[in-house]
Amino acid sequence: VEKGLTNRSEDIGQFLEEINKWTSQHGVSPLSWDVAVKFLMARKFDVLRAIELFHSYRETRLREGIVKLQPHEEPLRSELLSGKFTVLGVRDPSGASIALYTAKLHHPSKTGNHVVLQALFYLLDRAVESFETQRNGLVFIYDMAGSNYTNFELDLSKKILNLLKGAFPARLKKVLIVGAPVWFRVPYNLLSLLLKEKLRERVGIHTYMAIADLNLNQQRMSDLRQHLPRDCLPEHLGGCLPLDVHSWNLQLLSEQNGRVDPVDELVGIPLENTSIHVPGPEAMGLAELMAHLNRAQRSGIYLEYEELRREQPPGTFTCALAVHNQERNRYGDVLCLDQTRVRLKARRNERSDYINASFMDGYKQKNAYIGTQGPLEKTYGDFWRMVWEQSVLVIVMTTRTDEGGRRKCGQYWPKEEGGQEVYGHIAVVNHRVDKQAHYNQTTLELHNTETFEQRQVTHFQFLSWPDYGVPSSALSLIDFLGAVKHQQQWAVQAFGSQWRGHPLGPPMVVHCSAGIGRTGTFCALDICLSQLQDVGTLNVCQTVRRMRAQRAFSIQTPEQYYFCHTAILEHAQRRGLLSTNQ
Structure with a gap:
C-alpha cells in the first residue's frame, strides 16, 4: 500500500497544494495526507475530479447544515x-x-x-x-x-x-x-x-x-x-x-469518544478550538491594512463584501422556521442558525426553547457574545430568562427603540431611575442612569422570583448610529466600545467565584433591531481591535466570514463593512500606531 501511494505522491502533493490554498484563505486547518488520499482514491487519482469532489462534499454538508457531527449528543x-x-x-x-x-x-x-x-x-x-x-x-x-x-x-x-x-x-x-x-x-x-x-x-x-x-x-x-x-x-x-x-x-x-473528527475540518467552519478568532495566515499589519484600503478604494472593499454576502450560511434554520416559533422573530428573513442558537432552559408546559439569539465567538474567547434581535413585547420574558441563564453581566444596545417613525426595539427594561418591571420570573429594577454624549449607561438589578437570587447587570445604549448606516464619528463608537469592555472587566471581578468560565467572563449580549447589522459591526470591531492590541495584526474579511458562520448575515451593508476598515485606521492614528504619512 505504502509503495503504491508513494508512486502517487505527486498527485497527492498537487491535490493538497490546491486544496490548502483554499483552507488557508478560509482559516481552516490544512487537509491531512490521509484525507487527501481518500478523495483521490474515490476519483481514481484524477486530481481535478478529486478537487471537484472535495468542494461538492463540503458544499453538500454546508447546505444540509451538517457542520459539526457530535455522535454522543442527542438526537x-x-x-x-x-x-x-x-x-x-x-x-x-x-x-x-x-x-x-x-x-x-x-x-x-x-x-x-x-x-x-x-x-x-x-x-x-x-x-x-x-x-x-x-x-x-x-x-x-x-x-x-x-x-x-x-x-x-x-x-x-x-x-x-x-x-x-x-x-x-x-x-x-x-x-x-x-x-x-x-x-x-x-x-x-x-x-x-x-x-x-x-x-x-x-x-x-x-x-x-x-x-x-x-x-x-x-x-x-x-x-x-x-x-x-x-x-x-x-x-x-x-x-x-x-x-x-x-x-x-x-x-x-x-x-x-474523545476523538476529534477530521472530516469536520473539511466543511470550512472551524471546529470548537479553531472557531475562536485567532491570528491567521492572511492577517495584516496596520500599514498593510492602509495600503490595502488605498489600493482597493471604497469600491474594491464593497466588492470584497459582496463576495462575503454571496456565501451561503453554513447551517440550517429549522427551529427558527418552525410554525410555533415564527412569531418570535422580529423579521421573517433574519433567523438564527440551529448550530449556534441559544437554547432557553426547559420549563414545564413550554413547547419551545427558541429565542432569536446566537452564540458568537470573540478574540481567543468562545461564546464572547450573544448576538440577538431587539426584543419584542412578547419575548421580553424570554430575553431576561436568557440573560439570567447565561450569567450575562453587560447588555449592549446599538439602536434606539424608535427610528424614523418605526419601532426598532421594544422598551424591554424600566427606563427611568427607580422604575421596576417584572418579565416572567425575572424582576428588573433601574438603579441608576448615567447619560454620556453618545450613550446611556444604566445599572439594573435583576431578581429571580423563583430562586430569590439577585444580580447586577449594566445596560449600554449607543444613541448615534442610524439604521443601515454607520456612526458619524468612528471614534465615538470606539470610545463606547472601550467603556463596555471596561465595565465587563469590572463586573467579572465583582462576580468573583460565582463565575468559573473564561477569564474574560460570560457572553455580552449585543443587539440592534435585527441583530446583524450594527450588532455585527460592533463585534467585528471588538475582535479586530483586540487582535491588534494583542499581536499587532488583524483581518477584517476573515473576522466577518467567521462571524457570519455563527450569526448569519452579520454586517448588513457594504458601508458597514467599509466602516470597520476606516474606524480601525482612525483608532490607530489617534493612538499614534500609524503615522498620517503612511
Whole structure:
C-alpha cells in the first residue's frame, strides 16, 4: 500500500497544494495526507475530479447544515443506534464494504431529514476510513422490505441518492434498491429521471420490486444474488448473514469518544478550538491594512463584501422556521442558525426553547457574545430568562427603540431611575442612569422570583448610529466600545467565584433591531481591535466570514463593512500606531 501511494505522491502533493490554498484563505486547518488520499482514491487519482469532489462534499454538508457531527449528543446518538443505517461486518467478493439503509425504520413524524443525513454522513465517513474500503469501494443497499408509504420521503431519498451520486468520497460500485413495494414504482420513476444521467452511468442502479404482499419474490432474490452472494446478504434478504445492526455502530461510538473528527475540518467552519478568532495566515499589519484600503478604494472593499454576502450560511434554520416559533422573530428573513442558537432552559408546559439569539465567538474567547434581535413585547420574558441563564453581566444596545417613525426595539427594561418591571420570573429594577454624549449607561438589578437570587447587570445604549448606516464619528463608537469592555472587566471581578468560565467572563449580549447589522459591526470591531492590541495584526474579511458562520448575515451593508476598515485606521492614528504619512 505504502509503495503504491508513494508512486502517487505527486498527485497527492498537487491535490493538497490546491486544496490548502483554499483552507488557508478560509482559516481552516490544512487537509491531512490521509484525507487527501481518500478523495483521490474515490476519483481514481484524477486530481481535478478529486478537487471537484472535495468542494461538492463540503458544499453538500454546508447546505444540509451538517457542520459539526457530535455522535454522543442527542438526537444524533439515538439515530445512530436506531439500526436504520449500518455497515455489514462482511465485504463482497471484490473487497467492497456493504452499507445497509433500512427504510421501514424511518418514521418521518419522529425524525427529521437533517438527523438522518447527519447519521448517514457520520457512518459513511467512518466506513471509508478503511483503506480497503477506499481501494475496493462501497455497495449501498437501500432496503425497502416491509416498509410502507408512511416510511418513505421522496425528498430524503433524493438527497441520499444525490449524495451517493457525486458528493461523497467513496468509490460507489452499486446501489441496490431491494424489496420495493408496488407503490414505489411512481417515486422510483421520478428518482430514475433525476439520477439516470450520472448515477446509472457511473454505478448502475438496480431495483427489485416486490410482489403485492411485500414479501420478496424468490425469482427476484436470485437476481439480487447475481450481485451479492448469500454470505454477504442479511437473512431477511435471502442471505445467511445474521443481522446485528447495533454492534458496529456501538463500536464506532466507543472509538469516537474523545476523538476529534477530521472530516469536520473539511466543511470550512472551524471546529470548537479553531472557531475562536485567532491570528491567521492572511492577517495584516496596520500599514498593510492602509495600503490595502488605498489600493482597493471604497469600491474594491464593497466588492470584497459582496463576495462575503454571496456565501451561503453554513447551517440550517429549522427551529427558527418552525410554525410555533415564527412569531418570535422580529423579521421573517433574519433567523438564527440551529448550530449556534441559544437554547432557553426547559420549563414545564413550554413547547419551545427558541429565542432569536446566537452564540458568537470573540478574540481567543468562545461564546464572547450573544448576538440577538431587539426584543419584542412578547419575548421580553424570554430575553431576561436568557440573560439570567447565561450569567450575562453587560447588555449592549446599538439602536434606539424608535427610528424614523418605526419601532426598532421594544422598551424591554424600566427606563427611568427607580422604575421596576417584572418579565416572567425575572424582576428588573433601574438603579441608576448615567447619560454620556453618545450613550446611556444604566445599572439594573435583576431578581429571580423563583430562586430569590439577585444580580447586577449594566445596560449600554449607543444613541448615534442610524439604521443601515454607520456612526458619524468612528471614534465615538470606539470610545463606547472601550467603556463596555471596561465595565465587563469590572463586573467579572465583582462576580468573583460565582463565575468559573473564561477569564474574560460570560457572553455580552449585543443587539440592534435585527441583530446583524450594527450588532455585527460592533463585534467585528471588538475582535479586530483586540487582535491588534494583542499581536499587532488583524483581518477584517476573515473576522466577518467567521462571524457570519455563527450569526448569519452579520454586517448588513457594504458601508458597514467599509466602516470597520476606516474606524480601525482612525483608532490607530489617534493612538499614534500609524503615522498620517503612511
